[in-house]
Amino acid sequence: MAAIxxxxxxxxxxxxxxSRRVGARIPTNCFGRLSARSSNVAPVRQxxxxxxxxxxxxxxxxxxxxxxxxxxxxSLRECAISIALAVGLxxxxxxxxxxxxxxxxxxxxxxxxxxxxxxxxxxxxxxLLRYALPINNKAIREVQKPLEDITDSLKVAGLKALDSVxxxxxxxxxxxxxxxxxxxxxxxxxxxxxxxELLDKLEAGMDELQxxxxxxxxDAVAGKQRELLSYVGGVEEDMVDGFPYEVPEEYKNMPxxxxxxxxxxxxxxxxxxxxxxxxxxxxxxxxxxxVTAGNFVDLVERHFYDGMEIQRADGFVVQxxxxxxxxxxxxxxxxxxxxxxPLEIMVDGEKAPVYGATLEELGLYKAQTKxxxxxxxxxxxxxDEFENNSASSQIFWxxxxxxxxxxxxxxxxxxxxxFGYVTENQDFLxxxxxxxVIESVQVVSGLDNLANPSYKIxx
Numbered sequence: 001m002a003a004i005x006x007x008x009x010x011x012x013x014x015x016x017x018x019s020r021r022v023g024a025r026i027p028t029n030c031f032g033r034l035s036a037r038s039s040n041v042a043p044v045r046q047x048x049x050x051x052x053x054x055x056x057x058x059x060x061x062x063x064x065x066x067x068x069x070x071x072x073x074x075s076l077r078e079c080a081i082s083i084a085l086a087v088g089l090x091x092x093x094x095x096x097x098x099x100x101x102x103x104x105x106x107x108x109x110x111x112x113x114x115x116x117x118x119x120x121x122x123x124x125x126x127x128l129l130r131y132a133l134p135i136n137n138k139a140i141r142e143v144q145k146p147l148e149d150i151t152d153s154l155k156v157a158g159l160k161a162l163d164s165v166x167x168x169x170x171x172x173x174x175x176x177x178x179x180x181x182x183x184x185x186x187x188x189x190x191x192x193x194x195x196x197e198l199l200d201k202l203e204a205g206m207d208e209l210q211x212x213x214x215x216x217x218x219d220a221v222a223g224k225q226r227e228l229l230s231y232v233g234g235v236e237e238d239m240v241d242g243f244p245y246e247v248p249e250e251y252k253n254m255p256x257x258x259x260x261x262x263x264x265x266x267x268x269x270x271x272x273x274x275x276x277x278x279x280x281x282x283x284x285x286x287x288x289x290x291v292t293a294g295n296f297v298d299l300v301e302r303h304f305y306d307g308m309e310i311q312r313a314d315g316f317v318v319q320x321x322x323x324x325x326x327x328x329x330x331x332x333x334x335x336x337x338x339x340x341x342p343l344e345i346m347v348d349g350e351k352a353p354v355y356g357a358t359l360e361e362l363g364l365y366k367a368q369t370k371x372x373x374x375x376x377x378x379x380x381x382x383x384d385e386f387e388n389n390s391a392s393s394q395i396f397w398x399x400x401x402x403x404x405x406x407x408x409x410x411x412x413x414x415x416x417x418x419f420g421y422v423t424e425n426q427d428f429l430x431x432x433x434x435x436x437v438i439e440s441v442q443v444v445s446g447l448d449n450l451a452n453p454s455y456k457i458x459x
Contacts, residue, residue, distance in 0.1 A: 124151065125283070125375040125421030129260075130232065132370050134287050134351075135239045137186040139179030143202075144232045146171040150225045159216055166213045172228075173206050188241035195238035202231040240287070245352040247290055251342060255298035255453055257286030261446025263300055267310070268437040275431050277439070281424035282379060286449060288346035288353065288370045289419035292381055292391070294450060295341045296419065299330060299393055300441045301455040310436045312396070318432050319382060321394035329392020332454070341381070343388040344417045346370035356388055359414030373398050373412040377422030377429050380412075397422060397429055 122128055127148055146168040153164035176183075180199065187195040209224045243258040265280045284293040299305065305320065312319035322328060332339040346353040348368040359367050373380070378398045381391035398412070422429065 121372065121374045122148075123374045123376070124148075125377060125423050125426065126226075126229065126233070128371065128375055128421060129283055129285060129423075130229070130236060132285060132288055132346075133233075133236050133240060134244045135186070135236055137183065137236075137239055139175070139182035140186065140232065140236055140239070142175040142179060143172050143183075144229070144236075146175070147225060147229055147232060150221065154218075154222060159218060162213050162216060162218055162221070165221055166210075169206060169209055169213065173210075176203060176206070183235065186239045187235070188238060190241070191238035195235050198231045198234045198238070202228060202235070205231065243290075244287065248355060251291050251355070253452055254291055254341065255294035256290045256451045257284060257293035257297055257446070257449055258290055258451055259286050259446060259449035260284065261286065261293070261297055261449055262444050263297070263441055264444050265305075265441045266439045267432060268439050269431065270433065270436055272431060272433070275428065278425055278428045278431075280377075280422050280426065280429070281444075282420050283423050284379075284420040284446070285371060286419075286446075289344050289417055290353075291341050291355075292344045292417045292419040294452070295339075296395065297443060297447070297450050298453055298455055300443055301447075301450075301453065303440075304330060304393060305438050305441045308438050310432050310434055310438070313432045313434050313436075315399060315430070317396045317398055318429050319394065319396040320438060321382070321392075323393065329394065334454070338392055340390055340392050343383065343391070344419075345414055358388065361388075364414070367414065369413045369418070371418035371421075373416075373418060375421050375426075376400070377426035378418055379420040379422065380416045380418045383416070391417065399430055 122131065130144065150165050150168045153168055154161050156164060176199075183199065184192070184196060205224065205228045209221070209228065212220045212224055237260070240259075246252070247256055261284045263282050263284065265282060266277060267280065268277050269275045284296065286293040304323075308320055308323075310318060310320050311322055323330070327338060329338050329340065331337065342355045343358065344353045344355055345359060346369065347359065347364065348370050354362065359365070359369070372378075376399060380396060380398070382394040382396050383389075383391040
């Protein structure tokens with residue numbers, strides 16, 4: 001049965017979408033911190049961000065607690081964008097055409113969303129991480145791009161895909177041959193030997209992929225592509241010489257991840273005969289979110305998340321990090337006060353993140369984020385909607401198809417701090433349920449990139 005889309009955050013929005021109907025319920029909650037719920041439910045905290053709801057009963061079920069911002073509503077433009085994106089998620093509309101319909105055309109407050117969409121978004125988490133590295137070496141990017149494009153070539157049915165793969169491979173091989181000297185010159189001096197070794201492996205691997213194509217072995221292409229791209233990513237990481245910028249004075253003494261780290265999160269799954277436990281590999285990006293990623297690694301080393309339950313899993317997000325008791329985040333034992341971190345967003349093309357403000361508040365409507373909400377399993381910090389610097393320990397993973405909400409055409413990019421991606425077993429995030437237990441989270445690489453670790457001070 002079709003449901004009329006309504007927004008209880010902003011009554012004036014209802015006139016914009018009175019005639020817009022969808023065939024399924026819209027995800028009703030956005031991404032704030034959890035707040036206390038009724039006593040007959042496990043004590044988790046509920047979202048306090050504006051949301052759209054498809055029925056009064058649903059609103060009653062998820063009524064947010066009151067705050068000192070009570071009465072404050074989304075602006076007309078914000079709410080309309082949120083509704084349009086929610087409708088797109090449900091109906092599968094690949095773009096947001098605000099020109100159709102008198103209700104949309106009548107609102108001059110709506111921005112032209114088409115300018116925010118620049119081609120199909122990259123949704124592979126490892127590709128996003130490669131492109132997010134702070135390097136400026138055109139030669140290696142010209143090798144990387146055609147290898148990444150093999151993913152699209154493999155979408156062609158049957159063996160015809162191999163013709164496109166071969167063109168991609170020729171382009172990458174030519175770029176490597178012509179640009180090898182420029183690539184080597186871009187390597188950090190201390191990492192040059194390793195980088196050259198990876199380039200040799202890359203060149204040999206391309207020859208192997210060429211043989212796979214000639215043998216018409218389509219099934220072997222994807223695995224070899226991933227191997228080649230891992231070499232490319234390694235070369236690109238070897239181009240990063242130290243940490244590329246200074247963290248602002250007010251945050252420089254916080255735990256900071258000055259580089260990348262990887263963690264394994266082991267989850268015990270309940271009431272699922274097909275899945276008992278799963279280990280998720282998560283890559284944390286301290287180049288683009290040093291404060292946010294550093295805070296998380298510090299909490300991991302404190303075993304803060306070990307034994308904690310999954311506290312929200314609704315098909316749209318998976319969320320955890322709300323400790324037992326009245327606190328809504330991590331209480332630093334050295335101060336006996338909550339430890340919060342600033343909103344931290346790296347804008348594509350900038351050398352350092354912006355802190356404490358959303359991109360919308362800064363008027364950067366067209367800006368692209370370096371770490372977008374594109375990949376299934378994008379990892380970010382939850383926070384209070386109207387308190388940008390309120391994030392502490394609550395984290396969430398986004399579950400969605402990125403084509404439906406392209407980079408910076410949704411209400412998440414530039415509003416919430418992304419600091420990593422699930423790179424292994426991410427598809428199993430959709431199988432997690434409330435009550436599943438995080439048995440452990442362990443840093444498996446990159447711990448030496450953590451500066452100012454407070455867990456050591458605490459002993």
